[in-house]
Amino acid sequence: xxxxxxxxxxxxxxxxxxxxxxxxxxxxxxxxxVSPALLPTDLLAATPKMGGxxxxxxxxGATSDSLDPATLLASFPINVSCQLSNCLVEIDHKFQxxxxxxxxxxxxKTADKWTFKLRKGVEFHNGKTLTAKDVVFSINHHRGExxxxxxxxxxxxITDIKTDGDxxxxxxxxxxxxxxxxxxxxxxxxxxxxxTTGDDWEKGIGTxxxxxxxxxxxxxxxTKRNPNYFKPNKPYFAEVETLAITDVNARSNGLKTGRLxxxxxxxxxxxxxxKRVPDINVTAINSTMHYSFPILVDKQPYTDVDVRTALKLxxxxxxxxxxxxxxxxxxxNDHPISSVNRYHASELPQRTxxxxxxxxxxxxxxxxxxxxxxxxxxAAFSGAVDAAMLYQETAKKAGIKIKVVREPSDGxxxxxxxxxxxxxxxxxxxxxxxxxxxxxxxxxxxWNDTHWSNDKFNKLLKExxxxxxxxxxxxxxxxxxxxxxxxxxxxxxxxxxxxxxxNNKLAHGPISxxxxxxxxKNTERWWYEG
Amino acid sequence: xxxxxxxxxxxxGASVVTVFVISLIIFIxxxxxxxxxxxxxxxxxxxxxxVEAFRKELKLxxxxxxxxxxxxxxxxxxxxxxxxxxxxxxxELISWRFxxxxxxxxxxxxxxxxxxxxxxxLAAFYRNTLYDKVISTTTLSFISxxxxxxxxxxxxxxxxxxxxxxxxxxxxxxxxxxxxxxTILLPALTLTCVVTAHMMxxxxxxxxxxxxxxxxxxxxxxGIRRLRIIIHHAFPNSLSPVINVVAVNLAYLVVGVVIVEVxxxxxxxxxxxxxxxxxxxxxxxxxxxxxxxxxxxxxNLLADVLSMLSNPKLRxxxx
Numbered sequence: 001x002x003x004x005x006x007x008x009x010x011x012x013x014x015x016x017x018x019x020x021x022x023x024x025x026x027x028x029x030x031x032x033x034v035s036p037a038l039l040p041t042d043l044l045a046a047t048p049k050m051g052g053x054x055x056x057x058x059x060x061g062a063t064s065d066s067l068d069p070a071t072l073l074a075s076f077p078i079n080v081s082c083q084l085s086n087c088l089v090e091i092d093h094k095f096q097x098x099x100x101x102x103x104x105x106x107x108x109k110t111a112d113k114w115t116f117k118l119r120k121g122v123e124f125h126n127g128k129t130l131t132a133k134d135v136v137f138s139i140n141h142h143r144g145e146x147x148x149x150x151x152x153x154x155x156x157x158i159t160d161i162k163t164d165g166d167x168x169x170x171x172x173x174x175x176x177x178x179x180x181x182x183x184x185x186x187x188x189x190x191x192x193x194x195x196t197t198g199d200d201w202e203k204g205i206g207t208x209x210x211x212x213x214x215x216x217x218x219x220x221x222x223t224k225r226n227p228n229y230f231k232p233n234k235p236y237f238a239e240v241e242t243l244a245i246t247d248v249n250a251r252s253n254g255l256k257t258g259r260l261x262x263x264x265x266x267x268x269x270x271x272x273x274x275k276r277v278p279d280i281n282v283t284a285i286n287s288t289m290h291y292s293f294p295i296l297v298d299k300q301p302y303t304d305v306d307v308r309t310a311l312k313l314x315x316x317x318x319x320x321x322x323x324x325x326x327x328x329x330x331x332x333n334d335h336p337i338s339s340v341n342r343y344h345a346s347e348l349p350q351r352t353x354x355x356x357x358x359x360x361x362x363x364x365x366x367x368x369x370x371x372x373x374x375x376x377x378x379a380a381f382s383g384a385v386d387a388a389m390l391y392q393e394t395a396k397k398a399g400i401k402i403k404v405v406r407e408p409s410d411g412x413x414x415x416x417x418x419x420x421x422x423x424x425x426x427x428x429x430x431x432x433x434x435x436x437x438x439x440x441x442x443x444x445x446x447w448n449d450t451h452w453s454n455d456k457f458n459k460l461l462k463e464x465x466x467x468x469x470x471x472x473x474x475x476x477x478x479x480x481x482x483x484x485x486x487x488x489x490x491x492x493x494x495x496x497x498x499x500x501x502x503n504n505k506l507a508h509g510p511i512s513x514x515x516x517x518x519x520x521k522n523t524e525r526w527w528y529e530g
Numbered sequence: 531x532x533x534x535x536x537x538x539x540x541x542x543g544a545s546v547v548t549v550f551v552i553s554l555i556i557f558i559x560x561x562x563x564x565x566x567x568x569x570x571x572x573x574x575x576x577x578x579x580x581v582e583a584f585r586k587e588l589k590l591x592x593x594x595x596x597x598x599x600x601x602x603x604x605x606x607x608x609x610x611x612x613x614x615x616x617x618x619x620x621x622e623l624i625s626w627r628f629x630x631x632x633x634x635x636x637x638x639x640x641x642x643x644x645x646x647x648x649x650x651x652l653a654a655f656y657r658n659t660l661y662d663k664v665i666s667t668t669t670l671s672f673i674s675x676x677x678x679x680x681x682x683x684x685x686x687x688x689x690x691x692x693x694x695x696x697x698x699x700x701x702x703x704x705x706x707x708x709x710x711x712x713t714i715l716l717p718a719l720t721l722t723c724v725v726t727a728h729m730m731x732x733x734x735x736x737x738x739x740x741x742x743x744x745x746x747x748x749x750x751x752x753g754i755r756r757l758r759i760i761i762h763h764a765f766p767n768s769l770s771p772v773i774n775v776v777a778v779n780l781a782y783l784v785v786g787v788v789i790v791e792v793x794x795x796x797x798x799x800x801x802x803x804x805x806x807x808x809x810x811x812x813x814x815x816x817x818x819x820x821x822x823x824x825x826x827x828x829x830n831l832l833a834d835v836l837s838m839l840s841n842p843k844l845r846x847x848x849x
Contacts, residue, residue, distance in 0.1 A: 064615030446577035
């Protein structure tokens with residue numbers, strides 16, 4: 001028994017972790033002999049500890065932020081919004097739609113009619129019970145002429161929303177959409193009480209895990225635990241303080257000095273220093289976020305596929321991941337589907353830097369003397385100008401002339417992106433292939449930043465959307481990825497990882513790659529370890 | 531005293547005109563910037579359709595002069611209007627941030643002004659000695675570093691290494707006064723480093739200037755001690771330029787500290803103005819721009835009045 005008491009001492013003095021303790025004790029076959037005071041918490045390790053104030057800071061806050069879900073755009077307001085309200089569907093860390101406010105759903109055989117059964121007995125923070133009416137109101141907030149919502153294009157295919165009693169909602173679509181539940185998991189489509197308008201949005205009356213105590217856009221949000229939350233035991237924290245801190249150094253300093261428990265977007269240039277701090281954990285996970293250089297394929301001389309191919313070939317992806325992302329990312333293959341997406345085409349060969357082949361294509365197009373202007377600004381993504389310069393240098397080796405045009409950050413998205421023939425861009429990606437393609441690659445899509453219009457692709461997109469057979473769908477999406485890769489206008493050199501840092505007192509399950517901050521659900525998914 | 535009051539009244543009259551012209555300049559400036567609030571709030575996710583809907587909602591489809599007159603009418607009636615981006619009343623957005631800004635400026639002034647004047651007097655007293663040179667070099671080097679650099683050095687030293695002061699200077703109304711001072715000490719010190727040199731050099735120069743006058747020579751001949759000469763005879767007579775430079779620096783502390791606000795995450799007016807310009811949120815830009823210009827005009831007026839009062843010649847003169 002001396003070994004056991006030795007282990008117990010080590011454990012009590014924090015020299016070994018719980019896990020090690022349990023492992024050692026089990027190895028000795030002594031579990032039964034251990035004092036119950038030491039074990040119960042361990043055996044219940046799956047039950048997270050309750051309580052505590054969780055302090056997080058993230059980027060993307062502005063004093064002009066609003067909690068109106070139609071205008072959600074950046075991390076800070078999205079995260080706060082996710083603390084306060086829910087969607088019908090949650091997208092879990094495996095990129096699967098799971099029930100949230102909807103208990104279950106089913107579709108017609110052609111996937112053009114979807115019926116959602118609403119969870120019963122869910123209450124808003126003001127005590128009102130959630131009914132189908134609130135859902136219809138909340139979804140309609142993003143539809144129609146008047147709507148300024150970013151989710152408007154996703155909902156275009158809805159022809160009618162019907163309710164059957166208080167707990168059943170049916171969406172009728174113009175065309176079949178096998179991924180419709182994913183759309184209902186989009187972070188804009190949050191459910192708020194019927195009739196919420198104007199200033200009421202800023203009160204944040206939702207069904208969410210936390211209740212809004214104070215909200216100062218661009219500065220801070222304080223929330224406290226909703227004791228009435230519909231998910232059993234959740235959330236674990238008693239209070240959450242969310243700060244908007246744009247300056248990455250201020251965020252890291254706050255974490256280092258213990259003022260903060262978690263930060264988003266750690267600086268990849270200095271993250272190795274952060275890793276050395278003993279009580280800080282750094283997480284880096286592959287995501288759907290990618291950087292791209294979209295080319296408008298309807299502008300001369302980019303109409304020639306040889307020109308596009310040549311430009312794709314002189315992009316040194318390996319070097320870009322190494323220098324721009326400091327290794328925190330993956331090489332892109334000129335299509336927007338990430339390795340974390342369900343139907344990622346891993347069988348497509350990785351496009352690599354090949355100056356000779358590029359020269360061949362450029363010569364074929366007769367454009368070796370042409371100078372290609374690449375418009376970039378760090379507003380597109382952090383390091384965009386550096387990436388463009390690198391691009392210019394690697395192209396030189398193939399005799400292809402690229403000229404980097406530095407654009408002002410202010411107004412970049414209005415005046416440069418989709419306006420200049422070749423620019424830099426950033427995409428957070430989408431959980432499904434259909435959403436990503438429909439939003440940016442389908443003909444006539446509002447954010448089609450390459451003006452690419454490929455009949456075969458557009459036909460496949462429609463077919464795949466309504467296809468319920470997984471294997472067939474995969475086949476279609478693989479073909480579409482290959483079409484975008486070889487014919488499309490986007491040069492997609494890299495997918496960046498979500499790099500975040502937090503205090504090691506925090507515990508969590510597998511972190512989602514769907515959005516930053518564990519799909520912005522960190523406040524209800526994480527807890528403090530004892 | 532009568533002409534002082536008359537002067538103040540005249541200046542206030544001129545200030546009102548200035549403020550009006552500034553509001554016009556701000557309006558035209560924001561109009562000239564590419565894009566409007568609908569474009570910028572929707573950002574990358576903007577589509578022509580959503581932008582149009584947003585514009586209608588905000589009445590941005592009206593011609594500019596009509597919007598300006600509407601804004602001016604409300605403003606004159608004391609209604610600052612609502613933020614275009616999130617519909618909150620501008621007064622509510624600005625009031626607590628402005629008091630934060632004033633609090634930081636006042637705390638800094640409390641440290642920096644006495645320090646600068648003391649150092650300036652001492653530098654004048656020990657003119658051209660090693661002490662003078664050390665003071666001048668040190669303060670001048672501080673002013674030559676960018677603010678954020680000084681800020682990061684202070685954070686690295688006092689916050690990360692010594693763990694004495696917080697690196698995030700977020701204050702809230704529930705904090706006691708002492709706690710607030712403690713929280714904002716590092717930003718206040720950063721700003722002190724930035725403004726001290728200017729005031730100190732001016733104090734030193736003004737005193738040295740006065741020291742060349744005949745009456746100082748007279749005092750020296752009478753055998754009064756040098757320190758006494760400086761404090762009793764030279765300093766009061768050099769107050770006028772010192773007051774002016776202090777006023778300019780105080781105005782800077784109110785309007786020019788956005789970088790320090792960002793580094794220390796201090797919720798002041800500067801960040802609000804930058805965000806609002808970026809979002810083309812005109813009512814907020816107008817209101818904060820006017821507050822800034824009124825601060826400048828007011829502090830300059832105050833400096834003029836004070837230097838008049840401190841100078842018997844000006845106090846008596848007719849103008």
